[in-house]
Amino acid sequence: MGSGWGxxxxxxxxxxxxxxxxxxxxxxxxxxxxxxxxxFIIFQAIGAYVYAIFTLGPPNAGLGQGAGxxxxxxxxxxxxxxxxxMAMVAGAALAFFCAVVVLPRLRGDYExxxxxxxxxxxxxxxxxxxxxxxxxxxxxxxxxxxxxxLNLPTLQYDWFYVGLTAVICLLVWLVTxxxxxxxxxxxxxxxxxxxQAARALGKDANRARVFAFLVGGALGGLxxxxxxxFITAWAPASWGYAETFVFITAIVVGGFGNDLGVLVxxxxxxxxxxxxxxxxxxxxxxxxxxxxxxxxxxxxTLLFLWFRPRGLIAERRRRYPAxxxxxxxxxxxxxxxxxxxxxxxxxxxx
Amino acid sequence: MNPFIQxxxxxxxxxxxxxxxxxxxxxxxxxxxxxxxxxxxxMTIGALAAYTVNQAGASIWLALVAGGAxxxxxxxxxxxxxxxxxxxxxxxxxxxxxxxxxLGLFISNALLIVAGSNPFSYNAQAGGTYHFLxxxxxxxxxxxxxxALVAMVAVRVILQWTKLGRAMRATAADENLARxxxxxxxxxxxxxxxxxxxxxxxxxxxxxLSVSGWTVSTSDGLLITVVAAAIVGGIGQPYGxxxxxxxxxxxxSLVGGFFNPSYTDITAFTILxxxxxxxxxxxxxxxxxxxxxxx
Numbered sequence: 001m002g003s004g005w006g007x008x009x010x011x012x013x014x015x016x017x018x019x020x021x022x023x024x025x026x027x028x029x030x031x032x033x034x035x036x037x038x039x040f041i042i043f044q045a046i047g048a049y050v051y052a053i054f055t056l057g058p059p060n061a062g063l064g065q066g067a068g069x070x071x072x073x074x075x076x077x078x079x080x081x082x083x084x085x086m087a088m089v090a091g092a093a094l095a096f097f098c099a100v101v102v103l104p105r106l107r108g109d110y111e112x113x114x115x116x117x118x119x120x121x122x123x124x125x126x127x128x129x130x131x132x133x134x135x136x137x138x139x140x141x142x143x144x145x146x147x148x149x150l151n152l153p154t155l156q157y158d159w160f161y162v163g164l165t166a167v168i169c170l171l172v173w174l175v176t177x178x179x180x181x182x183x184x185x186x187x188x189x190x191x192x193x194x195x196q197a198a199r200a201l202g203k204d205a206n207r208a209r210v211f212a213f214l215v216g217g218a219l220g221g222l223x224x225x226x227x228x229x230f231i232t233a234w235a236p237a238s239w240g241y242a243e244t245f246v247f248i249t250a251i252v253v254g255g256f257g258n259d260l261g262v263l264v265x266x267x268x269x270x271x272x273x274x275x276x277x278x279x280x281x282x283x284x285x286x287x288x289x290x291x292x293x294x295x296x297x298x299x300x301t302l303l304f305l306w307f308r309p310r311g312l313i314a315e316r317r318r319r320y321p322a323x324x325x326x327x328x329x330x331x332x333x334x335x336x337x338x339x340x341x342x343x344x345x346x347x348x349x350x
Numbered sequence: 351m352n353p354f355i356q357x358x359x360x361x362x363x364x365x366x367x368x369x370x371x372x373x374x375x376x377x378x379x380x381x382x383x384x385x386x387x388x389x390x391x392x393m394t395i396g397a398l399a400a401y402t403v404n405q406a407g408a409s410i411w412l413a414l415v416a417g418g419a420x421x422x423x424x425x426x427x428x429x430x431x432x433x434x435x436x437x438x439x440x441x442x443x444x445x446x447x448x449x450x451x452x453l454g455l456f457i458s459n460a461l462l463i464v465a466g467s468n469p470f471s472y473n474a475q476a477g478g479t480y481h482f483l484x485x486x487x488x489x490x491x492x493x494x495x496x497x498a499l500v501a502m503v504a505v506r507v508i509l510q511w512t513k514l515g516r517a518m519r520a521t522a523a524d525e526n527l528a529r530x531x532x533x534x535x536x537x538x539x540x541x542x543x544x545x546x547x548x549x550x551x552x553x554x555x556x557x558x559l560s561v562s563g564w565t566v567s568t569s570d571g572l573l574i575t576v577v578a579a580a581i582v583g584g585i586g587q588p589y590g591x592x593x594x595x596x597x598x599x600x601x602x603s604l605v606g607g608f609f610n611p612s613y614t615d616i617t618a619f620t621i622l623x624x625x626x627x628x629x630x631x632x633x634x635x636x637x638x639x640x641x642x643x644x645x
Contacts, residue, residue: 036444038451101623105630109385110585112447113577114626116387120574121619128612245451252448291459298456305436305445305452 003155010158011230012271017165018227019250019266024176024259025219026247031257031315032180033212034192036112038244039098039119043217045126045239046094047087047224052139052234054083070134070141080145084168084225091221092214099213104206119241127236138235142228161230168226172219173259179215180259188212189257189318242294246270249297253304255311264312273300352484357607358600359485365599366498367556371572372579372591373505374549378425380522380586381542384433385447388454389550390573392428394461394566396421396551397558401470410474414497414555421551425543428453454570461566469563472555494556501552505588508545518542522586574615575602578622584632593633597621 022044029037057077059070078086102114127136145164147157179185190198191205199205228234246269254265277293304311375389386392400417404410436449477489487495509515517538520528529535557572558564579598583590601621602614625632 030444034444036447038447101626105626109379109447110581112444113385113387113581114622116451117574117577117581117619117622121615121622124574124615125619128615242455245455248448249452288463291462294455295459295463298452298454298459301448301452302432302456305441305449306439309439309441309445 006155007158010155010162012275013162014158014165014227014230016266016271017162017169018223019247019270020169020263021172021219021226022223023247023250023254023262023266024172025216025223026244027216027251027256027259027262028176028179028188028212028219029216030248031251031262032185032188032192033209035103035209035213036108037115037213037216038112038241038248039115039122040216040220040247041239041241041244042119042122043091043095043220044224044227044243045122045234045236047091047221048228048234048238049126049133049139049224050090050221051083051087051225051228052133052142054078054086055143055229056139056141070137070139071131072133072139073131077143083145083229084222087221087225088218089221091224092218095213095217095220096210098217099210103209103213116241119244123236123240133234136236138233138238140233142232142234144229144232158230165226165230168222172222176219176259184208184211186318192257245294245301246274246297249301251311252301253311255313255315257315258311258313261311261313261315268312269297269300273297353607354604355484356486357604359482359487360607361600361603362485362596363487363491363494363560363599364603365596366495367553367560367572368575368579368595368599369592370498370501370549370556371553371576372583372595373502373588374546374553375576376580376583376586376591377505377518377542377549377588378546379580380588381518381546382429382433382539383525384429384437385450386433387447387450387573388428388457389576390570391454391457391461392421392424392547393550393554393557393569393572394458395424395554397470397554397564397569398461398465398566399551400555401472401558404472404474410472410559413472414552417555418548418551421554422544422547425547425550426540429540429543458566458570465566467565467567469565470558471563472559474559490559494560497552497556501549502592505545505549509588514538514541575618578618581622582625582632584634587632587634590632590634597633 022040025043026037026040029035029040053072053075055077056070056072056075058075059072098115098118102111102118106114126133129135133139144157144161146160150157150160152160187198187203187208190201190203191208195205198208224234250265250269251262252265253269254263255261273296274293277296278289371389371393375386378389379385396417399420400410400413403416404413408416432449432453433446436446441449474490477492480487480489480492507515509519517528517533518541520531520533521535521538521542525535528538553572553576554569557569561568575598579594580591581594582597583592583594598618598621602617605617606614
């Protein structure tokens with residue numbers, strides 16, 4: 001196996017990790033809270049940019065401009081975990097801003113539309129405001145964590161970074177599980193299914209949604225940081241609005257609202273399926289590969305929404321037994337009897 | 351020559367294109383309840399159809415008709431073949447929007463592969479330049495404005511003074527009630543897809559006329575502003591969409607002219623955010639209708 005394959009596999013594994021982090025984040029917003037966030041990629045984008053400016057150093061060092069003649073707003077150089085944390089904070093902050101503007105006002109279709117517009121116009125701003133993040137050329141030569149201290153050959157460093165990504169993924173997985181199985185996760189599902197009912201029970205539906213959005217944004221930002229530290233370059237072309245759609249396809253295929261389903265979806269869609277299209281017999285121009293990929297994602301989504309709308313691993317339907325004193329006769333009383341039997345005499349409240 | 355007035359002139363041209371597209375978009379949403387984000391792709395289909403007819407030697411006017419007709423037919427076909435079946439199947443939560451985006455991605459990337467990424471331009475007489483209230487227009491720009499005016503008047507006449515238009519407004523207000531009153535809502539929806547699809551195709555052709563060269567992704571780029579105009583105008587309100595188009599067209603043109611052309615998108619964004627914050631129901635908001643997620 002040549003080293004070319006080694007580079008390809010490490011790249012694919014890092015992409016897998018990044019997509020897992022991003023999709024778990026998006027799933028909290030989309031699957032759990034039911035917020036139609038079609039702007040998710042901008043959280044990954046700002047995470048990547050913020051990681052970049054927190055490692056590249058001040059833009060005026062050297063030849064009147066930043067490293068390699070790039071121009072950007074501001075920069076510094078911080079040690080290892082801090083740029084990742086700043087990427088998370090930036091993702092969360094942007095998400096909070098978007099959430100506060102959009103969530104209390106728009107619901108359903110118009111919410112989706114507003115996010116789509118935000119995503120498209122964010123690309124426009126970053127592309128045209130060259131002073132912000134070097135415009136369409138983007139930032140490049142972004143330092144990698146520990147690369148100086150370890151001083152490994154490139155391929156070995158890549159494997160080291162795969163390990164680092166895996167550790168971050170594991171942490172994200174634990175945090176996500178913690179949220180989805182917590183009372184907050186239950187509240188978010190309740191808000192998704194029936195907002196009025198949740199509100200009638202005195203729950204602050206809007207605050208719950210903003211919380212979900214914030215967590216999702218933070219994870220999006222983190223995924224951007226993890227990605228950009230590996231590929232060391234980031235430009236508007238990397239985060240077109242269609243990229244959000246790749247994540248959505250993964251969630252639709254895997255099973256939305258379900259962490260395990262998201263893992264399966266990420267494994268199948270961007271990694272396995274996306275790369276399969278790359279290996280199709282090459283035809284025509286190089287740009288057609290991307291077009292064919294996006295066509296395939298579109299088709300895959302349509303097919304899944306038609307044949308298996310709940311995804312490969314459907315979200316478990318949660319059933320809660322009726323309270324013991326419920327008036328609904330047969331079902332409730334049998335459920336109550338089961339609970340009493342399980343609790344035993346000591347567990348009886350009255 | 352007063353630059354302010356000239357920029358207003360450019361803005362009116364932009365607004366004319368935006369208005370045709372935004373009225374179609376918002377009408378489609380109001381009557382059919384489908385937020386069709388494949389709209390940009392369908393616009394491109396119209397533009398390409400018109401290009402084919404135009405290249406075959408037909409005049410640009412015939413090409414315009416061909417563009418409108420093909421987009422109208424494609425819209426109805428997509429509604430009957432994709433959107434309606436998905437709706438009948440009872441798609442969960444955010445499903446319908448994802449269906450339209452998926453379809454839009456599929457169509458625009460298919461068009462990219464078929465038509466390539468080279469720019470096209472229509473064969474049309476350039477015409478002279480015309481002075482009007484201190485504004486200078488080319489013949490093509492005047493034609494664009496004229497087409498928009500005719501389209502707007504036609505929409506107004508159809509919606510306000512025909513039985514079909516009344517049925518459309520009734521269906522938009524309350525579909526079940528409309529059906530209970532004996533309106534064949536399925537037919538009305540098909541008519542709405544036809545009408546809005548025609549507007550979509552015409553907007554695609556007019557957009558191609560107004561720029562020196564257009565590609566298969568030009569319409570997708572305009573979709574941002576079209577959607578913004580629809581939101582600014584008010585949810586599902588055709589007349590609001592016209593106002594929204596005027597506001598966005600003139601404002602972006604003024605900012606682009608006086609400051610920097612790259613600020614146009616940011617202007618549209620700022621206006622949209624201001625509206626979302628202070629007047630989320632849009633300019634024309636008689637009745638606040640909160641549409642629920644399609645279940």
